Structure formats: C-alpha cells, structure tokens
Amino acid sequence: MANITLTIGGREFMLACADGEEPHVTALARMIDEKLAQAGVVGQTEPRMLLFASLMLADELHELRRRPPQAVTPPPPLPSPPAPEIPAVLVEELARIADHVENLADLLEQKAPNA
Structure with missing residues (x-):
C-alpha cells in the first residue's frame, strides 16, 4: 500500500492506495479539484465541497449515459502486399503456352462440325 x-x-488529504495506482488516484483528485474551482466553492466546508463535486460529477456521468452510443468504425483495411515479381523467363514461357493453347483451340474449331 502506498500513502499519497x-x-x-x-x-x-492523506490517502492509502494500491502500489502503482498513485498517478491514477492523483489524476482523479485533480478532476475533483477542477470541478470545485469551476463551481467556485473552493474554501467552503469539506462536506459542502464534497456535495458540489459529487453533484457535478454525477451530472457529467448522467449526460454521458444519456448519449447514444457512438458507432465504431472499423479500421481501414490493410494494404495488399505487393504482387511478387514474376521472372521474365516464366512470363515468356506462359506466353508461349498461351499461344499454343490458342492454336489448339483454333484447330479444334476448324475440325468441329458446324452447329
């Protein structure tokens, strides 16, 4: 336990909190202190300051709960990885095979009976 x-x-105010929670609790106390300063009640009795801070924070929470939930937009899609570069030898071989297949298709069309 840490004392802050x-x-x-x-x-x-002295307060005990879990080890490692000191920055968080200090930030919460700053929020309360700012609310009191906004309300202009700094320096009043502790119960009165607590009442004002509690009412202001409860009002904020109430407003947040009344808001419609905001739509969560999905993150943009990741860019596609670049296409691997095909070696020129394979490109030439694929072109040769494509020519051969086209020639075969032409031969089949010539031999097929007319429909």
Missing part, C-alpha cells in the same frame, strides 16, 4: 497526499479544494 491529495490537494482538493485547497485542503490536503
């Missing part, structure tokens, strides 16, 4: 000192509304 928080300053809220001009007053210091």
